[in-house]
Amino acid sequence: MDMKETMCVTGAGGYQASWVVKLLLSHGYKVHGTVRDPCDPKNVHLEKLEKASENLQLFKADLLDFEGLCKAIDGCTGVFHVACPLPSSSPNIQNPEVELVKPAVEGTSNVLKACTKAKVKRVVMVSSVAAVVLNPNWPKDQVMDETCWTDKHFCMAKANQETKVAGFNWYSLAKTEAERLALEYAEENEVEVVTVCPPLIMGPMLQPKINSSSMLLLSIARDGLEKMEYFDWTAVDVRDVAEALLLLYKNPEAKGRYICSSYSASTLVLIEKLKGLYPNHNYPKQISGEGFVCNMSSEKLHKLGWKNRPLEETLVDTIEDYYEKGLLNKP
Ligand SMILES: NC(=O)c1ccc[n+]([C@@H]2O[C@H](COP(=O)([O-])OP(=O)(O)OC[C@H]3O[C@@H](n4cnc5c(N)ncnc54)[C@H](OP(=O)(O)O)[C@@H]3O)[C@@H](O)[C@H]2O)c1
Structure with missing residues (x-):
């Protein structure tokens, strides 16, 4: 590995991006x-990462601040574009x-224009x-792969029906448009772009x-809900996503988009697994609704050598992390 390579990570203080920063620092980047x-205490954990004092520099940049992004990306050979607003992190969205x-x-x-300006070689987004999944034309019994794209018109129609706070459909539209733009940009410009599509990200x-x-x-382990709506919890460990991003950066054969999913099962299975590991938490008493389990394949990523850890490891590390942070009381 070239010890001098510099990488940019957008939204570095976020949940996923923090693990990417940690992984890159541990590899000597x-x-x-x-x-x-940069002064917000929510970013202070970054300074405490191993090798951060020598090798991590923070830059102030909103995604809409082109000049700020240019300053951060200048001098980098690779960019990990992770930042994006999540609807559930911003409950007061008006528009x-x-x-x-x-x-x-x-x-x-x-980000991509700043990459072109700085002659960045490769972007992993x-x-x-x-x-991927909001596609009514995809055959129901067919496993979803990278050729399946969320249908923009279907998604917009659903988004416009949303009456409560802006939610999943607007977010889906945003992610679909942004990913398409990135892959199209790469076709027309010098920079290489690879995209990664994770489902629900879990882990410490x-x-x-x-x-x-x-x-x-x-919430599942703590809140003792009378009823929980069935949800699709196709999921992946946050540390495995970070590994996938670096793998895709380093492998010149990696092209296009990659589904990055490890586990897929019903809500009941998740709760049963948790109960098997930690029997005494305050689990939901009833699961209601029907929901669906997404059947999707990460074969393209596995073929490049990506491995995911077992679900039990993710669940144990996560619950132990919640104990340590005082978010969950040990029963
Ligand atoms: N978590 C999941 O289950 C999941 C699943 C699939 C894909 N993803 C994707 O994974 C990425 C990271 O998500 P996460 O779970 O780590 O969420 P997160 O902890 O909320 O991180 C999101 C990051 O994006 C930054 N951000 C949001 N709006 C921005 C803007 N206008 N300008 C600059 N930065 C902005 C946030 O910065 P501030 O700290 O300043 O707010 C934060 O650092 C996102 O692209 C998300 O769409 C997440």
Whole structure:
């Protein structure tokens, strides 16, 4: 490995990006991390990562701040574009097109233009299975692979029906548009782009404040819900996503998009597994609704050598992390 390579990670203080920064530092890379507010205590965990004092530099940059992004990306050979607003992290969204779609799509365009300016070789971008699964034309009994794309018109129609806070459909639209833009940009420009589509990301946290996808497992173990709506919990470990991103950066054969999913089962199976490991938590008493389990394949990623850890390891490490952070009491 070239010890002098410098990588940029956008949204460095977030749940997933923090693990990417940690992994890159542990591999000897220098890292430029973008954060919206370098003084915010929520980013302080980054400074405590091993080798951060020598090799990590933080840059202030919103995704809509092209000049800020240029400063962060200048001098980098690779960029891990992870930042994106999540609807569940911003419960007070009034205008989803401005608050979700614009930063995702225009932000991705800004990152890529900054990459062209800095002559970055390769960009690995975190998309989502939200850009894969909302496709009514995909045959129901066929496993979803990277050729399946969320249908923009289907998604917009659903998004416009959303009456409560802006949610999954606007987010899906944002991720789909941003991922398509990135792959098209790569076809027309010098920079190489690979995209990664994870489902629900679970696992221990490096950042101090709980992120939205981690709330799900915490709520299942903590809240003693009378009823829980059935949900699709196709999931992956946050550390395995970080490994996938680096693998895709380093492997010149990696091209296009990659589904990055490890586990797929019903809500009941998840709760039963948790009960087997930690029998005495306050689990939901009843599961209601029907839901569906997404059947999707990460074969393309596995073929490049990606391995995911077993579900039990993710669950144990996550629950132990919640104990340590005081989010969950040991029964
Ligand atoms: N978590 C999941 O289950 C999941 C599943 C599939 C895909 N993903 C994707 O994974 C990536 C990381 O998500 P996460 O779970 O780690 O969420 P997170 O902890 O909420 O991190 C999101 C990051 O994006 C940054 N960000 C949001 N809007 C921004 C803007 N306008 N300008 C600059 N930065 C902005 C946030 O910065 P601040 O800290 O300043 O707010 C934060 O660092 C996202 O692209 C998400 O779509 C997540």
